[in-house]
Amino acid sequence: MIIKKFQAETEKEAILMAKEELGKDAIVTNIKTIKPKGIYKFFRPSKVEITAAVDDTVNYEEDSLLSSFQKLINENQSNKQTETRKERVIEKQIDKDENLFVDVKSTYSSEIEKRLDSLQNLIEKQIKPTQENATLSIEEDKSNENEYIKLIYKQMLINEVDEKYANQIINEIEATLQKGASVDTVLTSIYQKIVLKLGQPETIELGEKKTKFVFFIGPTGVGKTTTIAKIASGFKMNKNTKMALVTSDTYRIAAVEQLRIYANILGVPLKVIYSADEMSQTKEEFEDYDIVLIDTAGRSHKNSEQKDDLEALLGTVDDSMKEIYLVLSATTKYKDLVRITETYSTIANYRIIFTKLDETICMGNILNVKMMTGSPLSYVAWGQNVPNDIGRLDAQFVAKKLLGGSD
Structure with missing residues (x-):
């Protein structure tokens, strides 16, 4: 593992320096402001220092060579083109790390x-x-x-x-x-x-032109419907996104009515579907929307027929237009989580949401599932308050808790 510190005038410049030297897999683990001491504080501006780390498995030497080669190419181009390219790289990295629900900078500001x-x-x-x-x-x-x-x-x-x-x-x-x-x-x-x-959490990103269909899957009782309501509220309130809600959870009338209430409050359409064929029709109906959030029925990981129905539902949307989120409860026993994830192992490219963090004092399952599946972590949720009790997973917070740190 390689850990280095970088100082620059702004946070964006420091992140760019880290990415250029350590490679694209570098993760920013700490950000702080350094103020000049003594009399210099009246004449010199503050600087930003970031701590970045990259795992030993990353080909550090190769990234460094590529970076050096890129610099040689850049020297043969105009200053204007170079500055424009750097700005785009910085904006792309910062935009990727934007938090829809919480202030990331405040989360990572402590030593x-x-x-x-x-x-x-x-x-x-x-x-x-x-x-x-x-x-x-x-x-x-x-x-x-x-x-x-x-x-x-x-x-x-x-x-x-x-x-x-x-x-x-x-x-x-x-x-x-x-x-x-x-x-x-x-x-x-x-x-x-x-x-x-x-790793870095991966959350919902809207497509540039295509509608994004987001499926939420997982066992019963983990809070999928409430999680969808929180995410939907965040997009509607913060970005005024044109969105729709769909539910195939017709096994529980209460779940449909709960989502209908949220849809009415947000002023967005809700569609109830009963089969994969109806999902295909619904896809055409909402093709001019930015995002469609789809609630699926809570399936038992022991029922193979229900799993086949779910895979048929997911298959109605092309991979380029969909994202899949496996919703798990942080209170579930690890042995059960192993069986659940094995059930969904045939579904590729899903991300993981953990709910009910307020109901447990142990967060080991978050690390366990991440290392077991290799799937990216995403949101974490706690409590029933919509839309407040949700946010991107904070790797620093989880690591601190696993090592016995206090809040």
Whole structure:
């Protein structure tokens, strides 16, 4: 894992520097403003410092060579073209990271060390230097380092991270740590590794010209209908998007009526369908809309016939026009989540939404499912308030919780 800091006049410039040096897979893990000290604060503007990280599996050398080659090409073009291209790259990256529901900048503004103070203090209290007035030998340093890792590993298990994935993270970190690493180094390295494993959340993006059909799938009782209402409200209130709602959940009259109430409040059409054929007709009916959110019936992962019906429904829309979100509850047992995700394994390219975060104190399942499926994480939801109780997954927040950090 490679971790570097970059300073620039603006946040956009700092992100561009990180992407150019570390490659497109670099993830921004911390942003802070650096103000000049002393008398210089009256004459010099503040700077922005970002911390960016990239996993060891990323071909860092190749990205650097490509970046250098790109610079040589840029030098042969006019300054105006170069500046225009850079602005577009910056805008594309920043727009991709925009949060429809929460302020990302405020989420990522705190220092890593500050956010993990509670766990670091716990470790430092439990591990005492064996020689208070002497320099530790390499063997003693290594012993302390192992104790740090054991405590952090235990903390991950307490927060219900599966042993397999906890061991994987620890093994990857141990392979890169220098001898005698401090508790701060060990903790920060594991924290950064978890953030990288969780990845960047992928949320709904509107098509430039085509209608976007968004399907919400998942087992019963996870809160799909409420989640759709929250997302629909966000698009309607914040972007005044031309949208429609569709439900195939005709097994539960209450679910249809609940969505109908939200549709009336938002002033958007609602279509109730009973088969894949009706979905094909509905697609033509809403072809001039920006986005269509589709609620599906909560299927049992044990019922193969219901799964076939769902796949037929999803097959009515071309891949280029649809997005699929698997809605899961953070309170579901991990063994059940394994079976659920296996049921939906034949459905490619789905993203994951976790609901009911307010009903659990352990977030290990978020990391477990991400590492098990490899599917991108997306939104997280908590509570019943529409449209407030939803947001993009915050990888830093989840990593902090898994390591025992407080809110």
